[in-house]
Amino acid sequence: MRAVLDIILILLQLYWWVLLIMIIMSWLISFNVINTRNQFVEAVWRVLNQLTEPVLRPIRRMLPNFSGLDLSPLVAFLLIFFLQSIIGYYIYPAVMRAGI
Numbered sequence: 001m002r003a004v005l006d007i008i009l010i011l012l013q014l015y016w017w018v019l020l021i022m023i024i025m026s027w028l029i030s031f032n033v034i035n036t037r038n039q040f041v042e043a044v045w046r047v048l049n050q051l052t053e054p055v056l057r058p059i060r061r062m063l064p065n066f067s068g069l070d071l072s073p074l075v076a077f078l079l080i081f082f083l084q085s086i087i088g089y090y091i092y093p094a095v096m097r098a099g100i
Helices: 002-030 039-062 072-098
Strands: none
Touching: 002 039, 002 072, 039 072
16 A cells, blocks of 8 residues: 555656646747747647646636636646645555554
């Protein structure tokens, strides 16, 4: 059980990095620092969107419109932090005490 929790924590941390890379890349694309006509950039952007959109789309639907400001990644970061905290403070110690 501890191994499963460790894997979940690693996956949450990895997804946190994917979200951060997607945010930075979106800024770079918006300010024309990198160009999506480059095949590599376009491929990386497509992969990042495919990884993040299933999580961010429902959050965007729940948030009010902030006139072009996308706060869904911030909410996703908070959810990841919340899940990591719950696992670290409550679930992991309970599993350690139970000896599972």
